[in-house]
Amino acid sequence: MKTRIQSVAEVRDSFARQGYVCNDQIAMAVYLAAQLRKPVLVEGPPGVGKTELAKASAAFLEAPLIRLQCYEGLDEARALYEWKYGKQLLYTQLLREQFAGKLDGAGGLEEAMSRLGDLGDAFYSETFLEPRPLLQALRADEATVLLIDEVDKADQEFEAFLLELLSDYQISIPELGTVQAQHEPLVFLTSNNSRELSDALKRRCLHLYIPYPDGALEQQIIAARVPEAPQALRQQLVSFVQRLRTLDLKKQPAISESIDWARALLLLHVDSLDVALVDSTLNLLLKHEEDIQRVRDDLPSLFK
């Protein structure tokens, strides 16, 4: 991993080269996170490029990206490590004779116990340990970028469990002891705000809020992602999307959706928008039938 970052501008320029156009605030977050060795909690509406930010950072820092997708019911067994129970039990069965042999001639209960004890913790050793993303990130040979995606979807217990990782880059496994990170990973957590995250978690992170971009920035983003789209079309498209976001919709069109739309328009060889065209491609932007209906009704007035 790249260890020295000169300035905020360096981050921003590198991101721009990768096609991730961002404002100073976002670049500042990456810069400070790398300088202070702090995790970043990224919040914002869906589709503004939260996950993309982690990917861009990984590319910028030349570090591998390890991703953990959160969901309800996610527990440490799937996030951190798991004992291969099946294998353990199977081995016990297969080695039954071995045990019997080992215990042959034992003078009594005491001696049998101590002989068993000599086997050591064979069954709780690396052989039976299945590392999951978090443990992988801690034990990696080089520093990594760890993305914990949609942490708000996970249960609160899991959040509490993350705290040790986030503040000290270490994790305690009851059977093995504490695993300290070989190289501290750069951690990104993303949240869609489906529930309030705990203060303890927030306290340990830098907090970045990414809102929908303003018109100018969104044009830049589309220019970077869909460079083939002509300037005039971009302008029209962005101002229409921006206007849509002012409406009271069930789901507002995100950046990813405007990019998709721009790509689709390009495929259709469109140079400029008109009402009929918007009408027929509206389902690329809006994902709910009622939203589409609603916009369709006042399309002429929106399309000025």
Place this chain on the structure above:
Amino acid sequence: MSEQVIGRFVKVLRGADVSVSPAETLEAVQVTALLGYQDRQALKHGLSLVLAKSEQDKLVFEECFEDFFRFDGMPAVTSQSAAPPAASLMDRLRDMLPGQQGAAGAGSSSTLGQQLLADDSAQLSRQMAQAARQIGLDNIRVITQKGLYGRRIMQALGGEALDREIIELDKSERRHDQRLAAQLRSGRDRLREAVREYVADQFLLQAREQGRQLREQMLREANLRTLAEFRDVRQQVEKMARRLARKHGRRQRRARRGQLDGRRTTVMALKHGGVPASLVWRRRRIHKPKLMVICDVSSSVSAAARFLLMFLHAVNDVVPSVRSFAFASRFGEVTSLFNTLSSDQAIDEVMERYAGSGTDYGAMLRDFLDRCEGDMDQRTTVIILGDARNNELPAEQQLLGHISRRCRQVFWLNPEARGRWGSGDSVMPLYQPYCRDSLSCSNLAGLERFVDRLLRDLTRD
């Protein structure tokens, strides 16, 4: 230096209801050390990352940042280093007033006077900030102290010497002195005005926090009956309820898959001759508590009922199933009102429909049993809020006994102080034996304590 500036800024943020921990303050200091004060925009972005941790907090932060770091760029950093020696000031003064150079007493003799004549506002404002720190303007608490602190700042700036000089000059016969006196006087007035504004700004920044704390404290302690008149009491209740919901909410959800259930895995494995072909995981059962709340809404206790209902419906993330009943002269279920209306409107509606006088607790218990006996089970908690003043009617405490056997537990909340229970027509002592607990709650703090305890009890595994 940086620590002090950030420390004061954090105080301002806390005043605006952004919670900032000491650890975050330290990070903010690190950030300022890293970024410096030169680029204001960068500093704002950097500090916002470590200090404001939600969307609303970001907005508040922005406002506070603009307020706090507005004063002449970065006043606090430069104020001590940047006091130029008086000689150079005199030189500049002479440059500015070449015609008067030769005459005796051309400039002012007091330092403050010289600065006023030089009209070096940046320098003056820096000194003002410094003087404010010297006299401890941070300690300003109430609005009536503004004059006092303003005078102290004038003093620290050297206002007394200036006053004396103006008086001296006034006595003089010479026209030149007269003119100088007039200049100094208008300069002094402008400065006073500036100091006054500065103090007012600082007061708003500093005192906001104390004011809020004081108010919150008062709202929590005030008697419920007087509380209904305050405007933002609903916000306060919601805030308290949110805190409780957050505290207890986490116990509700359980991981679906946790540890291996060794015992059941072994049992399952017996089918396959001891080979564990399928693994069984431990599961946790999720309790679904049910809550039934009966509120006396007669005039004597309606205020308490209002806030209890507000509370319980605000924590419905934790306790999803709350059925509420109201009674005064008659009895009825009001749950549906809360499902369709906002809690404020619902409560108003309840009061309108059910408020009255002449409560009959015995009849209420009978009505309740008739209606809900079948719905009660061992997961049901019944809460009764009322003063148990039964207007000399039969108490029928055996009915409450019956209820308490049917459900898991009964709590009784009484807005009257414990000492008055049983006095006059109160039949509280007759009901008490059937309640798991009976509490007196006359203010929000008491209600919060009760709901806290209730939620802990309900969400326990």
